[in-house]
Amino acid sequence: MAINLTRRNALKLGAATAVFAPSILRAQGAEINVGSLTPNTGGGGPFGPNITASHKRVADLVNGQGGVLGRQIRLYQENSETNPETAVRAADKLINVNGVVGILGTWSSSVTLGIMPKCQTAGVIQMCTSSSSDIPMADEKGLVFNFQALSPVWGDAIAKLAVTRGYGSYGLMALNNDFTKSMVDAFAAVVGADKVIKEPLYYNAAQASYRSEVTSLIEDEPDAVFIPSYVTDFTAVYKELYRQGYEGAVITTGLSVGPKFKEAVGDAADGVIHGLPVPPLESPAYGEYLKEAGLEDTGNVQHPFGTAGRDQMSTLLLAIEKAGTTDTAAVAKAIWQVTTGEGKRTVYNVTDGLAAIRAGEEINYSGASSSIEFDAEGMVLGRDFQLAEIRGGEDVVLERLKF
Amino acid sequence: MNLQLFVNGLVNASLIAPPAIAFTLLFGVLRFPNFAIGGYITVGAFMAYTANVIFAWPLVAATLFAMAVTALVVWLSDVVVFAPLRNQEPVTLLVVSIAFSLILENLVRLFFASDVRGFDIPLERPIKVMGARITPEQLDILMLAFAITVAVHVVLRFTRFGKAMRAVADNPVLAQVRGLSLRWITAGTCALAGAIFGLTGVFAGLDLVIEPLIGWNLTIPIFAAAILGGIGSPMGALVGAICVGMAEELTILVLPSTYKIAVGFLIIAVFLLLRPQGLFGQPEIKK
Numbered sequence: 001m002a003i004n005l006t007r008r009n010a011l012k013l014g015a016a017t018a019v020f021a022p023s024i025l026r027a028q029g030a031e032i033n034v035g036s037l038t039p040n041t042g043g044g045g046p047f048g049p050n051i052t053a054s055h056k057r058v059a060d061l062v063n064g065q066g067g068v069l070g071r072q073i074r075l076y077q078e079n080s081e082t083n084p085e086t087a088v089r090a091a092d093k094l095i096n097v098n099g100v101v102g103i104l105g106t107w108s109s110s111v112t113l114g115i116m117p118k119c120q121t122a123g124v125i126q127m128c129t130s131s132s133s134d135i136p137m138a139d140e141k142g143l144v145f146n147f148q149a150l151s152p153v154w155g156d157a158i159a160k161l162a163v164t165r166g167y168g169s170y171g172l173m174a175l176n177n178d179f180t181k182s183m184v185d186a187f188a189a190v191v192g193a194d195k196v197i198k199e200p201l202y203y204n205a206a207q208a209s210y211r212s213e214v215t216s217l218i219e220d221e222p223d224a225v226f227i228p229s230y231v232t233d234f235t236a237v238y239k240e241l242y243r244q245g246y247e248g249a250v251i252t253t254g255l256s257v258g259p260k261f262k263e264a265v266g267d268a269a270d271g272v273i274h275g276l277p278v279p280p281l282e283s284p285a286y287g288e289y290l291k292e293a294g295l296e297d298t299g300n301v302q303h304p305f306g307t308a309g310r311d312q313m314s315t316l317l318l319a320i321e322k323a324g325t326t327d328t329a330a331v332a333k334a335i336w337q338v339t340t341g342e343g344k345r346t347v348y349n350v351t352d353g354l355a356a357i358r359a360g361e362e363i364n365y366s367g368a369s370s371s372i373e374f375d376a377e378g379m380v381l382g383r384d385f386q387l388a389e390i391r392g393g394e395d396v397v398l399e400r401l402k403f
Numbered sequence: 404m405n406l407q408l409f410v411n412g413l414v415n416a417s418l419i420a421p422p423a424i425a426f427t428l429l430f431g432v433l434r435f436p437n438f439a440i441g442g443y444i445t446v447g448a449f450m451a452y453t454a455n456v457i458f459a460w461p462l463v464a465a466t467l468f469a470m471a472v473t474a475l476v477v478w479l480s481d482v483v484v485f486a487p488l489r490n491q492e493p494v495t496l497l498v499v500s501i502a503f504s505l506i507l508e509n510l511v512r513l514f515f516a517s518d519v520r521g522f523d524i525p526l527e528r529p530i531k532v533m534g535a536r537i538t539p540e541q542l543d544i545l546m547l548a549f550a551i552t553v554a555v556h557v558v559l560r561f562t563r564f565g566k567a568m569r570a571v572a573d574n575p576v577l578a579q580v581r582g583l584s585l586r587w588i589t590a591g592t593c594a595l596a597g598a599i600f601g602l603t604g605v606f607a608g609l610d611l612v613i614e615p616l617i618g619w620n621l622t623i624p625i626f627a628a629a630i631l632g633g634i635g636s637p638m639g640a641l642v643g644a645i646c647v648g649m650a651e652e653l654t655i656l657v658l659p660s661t662y663k664i665a666v667g668f669l670i671i672a673v674f675l676l677l678r679p680q681g682l683f684g685q686p687e688i689k690k
Contacts, residue, residue: 041615045517176661203660206620208418209610211411212655212663235519235612243538244407245529264521264612 031074032067032326034059034316035094035124037115038105038309042082043205043230046258050293050306051105051129052077057292058313058350065351068321076100082107082230084114091115095122101326104312106130107305109151109178113138123328125335127312129305129369132178136377143332145315145378147308147369149277149385151179154253155186155228157385157401158275162191162224162251171222172200173213173237180228183253187226197222205233214240224249231256235264242268249273254304254386262393272390277383278400279307279369285348289368300395301386304369311367314350315339318365321357332378339365339372370403406535408652414541415624416648417548418606422621423628423640424555425599429477431572431635432592435496439480440600440625442507444618447473447604449511452613456523465522466605473601476507478593504619512615520613522605544606551599552641558595559637568592572635624651627667630674633684642682646670 036055039048059073067073076098078090087106094100095118102125106112109132116138119126126144128135131151135144162170170191174180184200197220203213214237217225225248227237234256241250242265254276262269278301279286289307290297319334320326338353344364347353356363365372370383382403388395422440429437450472454465484503488496529536559565570578571588579585607617628647632639651666674681 041512041517201660204664206616207664208621208624209411209415209651211414212408212652213660215407215411216655216660232519232612232614232616235521239521239526239610239612242526243529243541244536245531260518260520264519266521266525268526 031072032069032320033074033076033098033100034313035091035098035100035103036075036077036105037080037087037090037094037103037111038077039082039107039111040079042080043232044080044082044107046231046260047107047255047305048079048082048105050303051107051309051312053293054289054306054309055104055313058310058317062317062350062354065354068317068354069324069326073317080106080108080111082111084108084110087111088114088118091118095119095124101125101320101328101331102127102316104128104316105309109135112144112146113178116144119143125316125328125332127316129308130179131183133182134178136379139378141329142378143328145312145332145335145374145380147311147367147372147380149383150379151183151228152186153382153385154275154277155183156190158226158251158253158273158387159187159190161273161275161387161399162187162226162249165224165249167191167223167249168195169220169222169224170196171198171217171220171225172196173217173225173227174200174202175229175233176202176204183228184226187228203233203237205230207233210237210240211244213237214244214246217241218244218246218248222248224251226251227256228253229256231258231261235261238265238268238272254278254388257390257395262390267393269390269393273387273398274390274395275385275387276301276304277370278304278386280371280384280403283348283366283368283371285311285366285368288349300397307368311365311369311372314353314367315365315372317350318353318357318363321354335378336374338363340374406533408656409649410532410535410537412649412652413545413645414537414610414648415652416645417541417545418603418610418621419624419628419648420548420641420644421551421599421606422603422625423632423644424552424637425596425603426625426629427632427634427637427640428555428568428592429596430629432568432589433481433485433496434575435485435493435500436626436634437485438497438500438622438626439504439507441618441620441622442504443473443477443597443600444604444607444621445508445511445615446476446618447601448608448613448617449515449604450601451605451608452515452520452522456520459523462522462524462605466602469605470598470601473604474594474597477597477600478590481589481593504622508615508619515615517615520608522608522613524609540609544609547602548606551602552637555595555599555637564588564591623664623667623671624648627670629681630671631681633681635685636681636683639681639683 038051059075063072080087104127106128109130112128112130120141129148174184188196251273254274257274318338319331322338323330323334344362346366347363353363373381385401387399388397447469451465451469454460454468527538529538567583567588624647628643629640632643654663
């Protein structure tokens with residue numbers, strides 16, 4: 001049969017669609033839309049896919065059990081490219097097209113801060129693992145929940161280890177962003193301004209060379225250099241340090257020296273000292289995470305950010321169930337109720353948490369990335385912190401500071 | 404420190420000069436600024452990585468493999484993407500080339516993800532020459548870059564193919580009337596430029612880290628070097644590369660490092676405003 005799609009027929013078709021559409025729209029409206037905005041490429045590329053996968057696993061699990069408030073979770077996933085401009089466009093789409101209640105998984109501080117004005121205006125909850133000290137100050141509506149320790153905590157912990165090593169002088173160089181700047185300040189405060197040879201040197205990511213920056217950094221031959229950064233730029237900077245003959249200590253964050261860094265520079269990686277907030281390895285939630293992600297328990301830290309992804313989605317869904325609504329102000333308030341405070345039943349996964357809330361119990365969700373206790377500004381109160389040194393191509397743990 | 408900065412600038416120039424020359428060769432024959440150079444360099448770096456790390460070939464063999472594959476990619480991109488648009492304005496082709504670079508970069512991302520990678524060769528400590536440090540690997544890059552520049556110059560000046568290329572660049576219609584095959588000369592130029600982009604991918608992989616943005620990060624300095632030297636002039640591109648390489652490294656003496664990335668843009672802007680034909684290019688006469 002030939003279909004004669006004249007303008008008149010097209011109009012009829014359109015009208016019919018309009019009549020029957022509400023049932024489709026009602027079905028969509030019944031879903032709870034959640035945004036996942038993760039750094040699947042760029043500086044956070046090594047971590048983003050783990051966070052994305054965690055969000056999806058929790059959402060799928062809850063959907064399989066009937067959802068929350070009797071509604072299914074619809075997850076919209078976007079790649080921030082670890083780039084604030086890309087992230088703002090993606091956030092725009094998540095908020096205005098998808099109508100999400102929350103945007104989870106932002107990693108770089110500049111991305112979290114970049115999308116914050118749009119989220120605040122639209123009343124959308126943000127859950128991140130970003131460390132800039134500006135995050136709590138920029139959150140005027142109490143809608144931002146940070147699952148990562150702020151960067152002064154990193155700088156402080158790493159500097160205390162450096163002090164025990166007795167270095168006489170330091171050179172400071174960092175990627176130019178919010179996260180590293182506040183870490184450099186905290187580091188300098190602990191080691192003492194008199195030991196810092198000259199003003200910290202900041203560089204941009206994606207430079208065609210880091211040669212002269214490194215020349216300037218090691219000009220006065222400091223005993224140690226501290227270079228908080230991401231893995232892509234740190235690997236290039238470290239290669240240059242090595243090629244320019246620097247033999248002092250190199251200190252950085254654990255973000256910069258994962259397996260890919262070690263593969264890229266080979267034996268030259270030995271001796272690099274680094275620190276990173278880590279999951280509590282003995283926590284039942286961390287054990288459950290390893291099983292969910294199909295990982296063997298090696299006794300070493302795995303997926304420091306994937307664990308936070310599990311906690312973000314679990315916390316949000318528990319809070320929605322607790323609040324009994326998707327009104328974000330009420331959900332934000334409920335996030336504290338399901339995570340923070342004593343005398344409640346501790347739960348380690350979303351399934352137990354939902355069952356307990358439905359049974360009328362008060363819960364405290366203890367997560368795979370930390371025990372998840374928030375301060376009044378929505379910043380996680382603390383995480384375990386691991387300091388390590390690369391020896392023989394492996395991370396040798398020097399110290400694990402418990403929260 | 405100043406001598407070290409000079410050495411740093413020279414090493415930079417040796418990374419920028421060969422692709423700037425290749426860019427200018429392509430411009431001469433294809434008549435539009437091909438911004439896909441970033442994508443080509445990325446392809447070169449990842450092909451060399453594949454051969455060197457995954458197939459465990461020696462770096463020299465991996466480099467030849469990367470040069471061959473990139474030459475093929477540049478030629479194919481011309482046949483499939485740019486040739487059908489040959490009658491469009493250069494600005495249209497420029498925009499298409501930017502899009503094509505993004506496509507290449509994301510294809511690489513699809514197969515290799517965004518992780519940082521390095522060749523399977525150990526990092527080297529430097530040797531000291533009058534207080535300045537340079538590694539044997541950087542010396543190799545410097546010498547190879549110089550050799551490529553001389554070789555391209557010789558090809559253009561003294562070989563039949565080189566003369567044919569110059570004839571096509573000068574006046575394609577007249578060259579065709581005189582019996583030159585535009586198709587073969589375009590293919591040869593694409594292959595030559597592609598091989599140089601592939602080699603640049605290897606140099607950049609040795610110098611920085613192998614990741615999908617490796618080529619894109621070099622695009623502005625390369626473009627700046629070509630503009631400064633005069634688009635269409637290979638020797639100009641060499642001088643341009645030395646100037647841009649030096650300028651980027653010496654900036655740190657007077658400006659914070661965070662402004663370094665703007666040096667290339669500044670050079671492009673100043674030359675396009677004041678001397679669009681660059682230092683050695685011929686001014687274009689429009690009638």
